[in-house]
Amino acid sequence: MTNYYQILGVDKDVTPEELKKAYRSLASKHHPDKGGDTARFQEIQAAYDVLSDPQKRAEYDNPQPQGFQFHQTGMPGGFEDIINQMFGGQSPFGFNNRQSPRNRTLNLQTNITLEEAYYGKDLIASVTLPSGTEQTIEVRIPAGIHDGVTLRLTGMGDNSIAGTPRGDIHLTVSVSAHNKFRREGDALHLPLQLNCIDAILGTSVEVETIDGKTLSINIPPGTQHGAIMAVPGYGMPLMNDNRFKGRMMIDINIVIPQFVTDEQKNMLIKYFQ
Numbered sequence: 001m002t003n004y005y006q007i008l009g010v011d012k013d014v015t016p017e018e019l020k021k022a023y024r025s026l027a028s029k030h031h032p033d034k035g036g037d038t039a040r041f042q043e044i045q046a047a048y049d050v051l052s053d054p055q056k057r058a059e060y061d062n063p064q065p066q067g068f069q070f071h072q073t074g075m076p077g078g079f080e081d082i083i084n085q086m087f088g089g090q091s092p093f094g095f096n097n098r099q100s101p102r103n104r105t106l107n108l109q110t111n112i113t114l115e116e117a118y119y120g121k122d123l124i125a126s127v128t129l130p131s132g133t134e135q136t137i138e139v140r141i142p143a144g145i146h147d148g149v150t151l152r153l154t155g156m157g158d159n160s161i162a163g164t165p166r167g168d169i170h171l172t173v174s175v176s177a178h179n180k181f182r183r184e185g186d187a188l189h190l191p192l193q194l195n196c197i198d199a200i201l202g203t204s205v206e207v208e209t210i211d212g213k214t215l216s217i218n219i220p221p222g223t224q225h226g227a228i229m230a231v232p233g234y235g236m237p238l239m240n241d242n243r244f245k246g247r248m249m250i251d252i253n254i255v256i257p258q259f260v261t262d263e264q265k266n267m268l269i270k271y272f273q
Contacts, residue, residue, distance in 0.1 A: 004047035004060065012061070016052070023048040039242060042143075045211055046119040103158035103167035104130065110171065114178040117145050118210055118236060127169075131160040139171060144186070144239035147175040181210055186246025188235045191253055192217075199223045199254045209234045209248060217250060225254040 005012050008022045026044045030036035050056045106129070112121055120143035127135050137156055150172045157167030175183070182189040188210060194203075202221035206214050215231065228249050235246025260268075 004051050007043050007047040008051065014051075019048070019051055023052070042119060042211065049115075100164075101161050102164055103161050105167045106130075106157040106169050108169060108171045109174065111174045111176055112141060112145075113176055114181060114183065115210065116141070117143070117147075117173075117175045119143055120145075129160070130158050133159060137169065141173055142239055143242050144237040145173055145175070146239065147173070147183075149173050149239075183236065184249075186236045186238055187249050188246070189249045189251050191251045194219065194223065194252055194254050196254050196256050199225075199252070207248075207250065210236075219252075223252055223254075225252065227252040 005014070008014075008019065008026060010019060010022050014022070023044065027041065027048075028034070030041045030044060032038045032041055050060050106127070108125065108127070110123065110125075121141045123139045123141060125137050125139065127137060129135055135156070137153065139151065139153065141151070150170050153169040153171060155166045155168065157169045159166045180190065182191075190207060192205065192207065194205075198205075198219060200221065202223070203219045205217050205219060207217055208214055213234070215234065217229065217231070219229075228251055231248040231250065233245050234248035238244045238246070
């Protein structure tokens with residue numbers, strides 16, 4: 001499990017003020033805009049996001065088993081025995097139905113936020129195996145993981161049948177919808193409400209990225225409703241190589257004012273006619 005205290009170079013009893021001071025010093029030193037390493041900066045940001053939040057810090061200091069949904073694969077209990085009794089160990093299609101017993105693969109499911117998918121996440125889960133054994137597993141969900149990806153944990157599943165290899169665990173990760181960003185592949189779409197006058201004349205706006213950076217975006221004169229502006233390197237990290245990131249896509253939504261004064265109407269008529 002990642003040691004956030006070690007990443008920030010502080011003790012476990014660090015005060016909020018000391019934590020903030022350590023974070024600012026490290027963030028300034030390792031910020032990519034100042035030539036720092038992006039991966040290192042992301043580690044620092046992730047550590048501070050957890051430790052600066054009292055509830056998240058308490059959960060981190062005292063990890064509890066995650067609320068995984070659990071079910072197991074294979075036929076319903078007793079079904080294989082019924083088939084064997086009916087056909088005397090032979091399938092109705094003429095081949096031997098008896099197989100060597102083997103431990104089952106177990107399926108787990110968990111939900112994470114888009115921010116957790118961006119940074120990656122360490123999970124701890126307590127699982128009751130079919131044998132009745134309580135097992136604690138630790139899983140590193142990689143940064144950039146996509147919704148619906150299944151991680152395979154080899155040899156950590158069912159152990160009911162002695163003398164045979166243990167089954168696996170398949171962990172399916174669901175990424176929750178975000179209240180601001182919409183993900184498409186490795187791109188993150190961000191809707192931007194733009195005044196029609198700013199769309200005509202052009203302007204500069206500030207937008208916040210998923211990792212908390214603020215970017216200044218130049219809107220060129222004559223920008224049309226539905227236009228999309230691409231900002232490379234501010235999307236999701238690639239799951240297979242976190243050194244690279246997708247694009248942040250700014251989706252332009254031009255807002256037309258519902259009410260204008262007579263003076264404003266006359267100015268517009270004079271200008272455009």
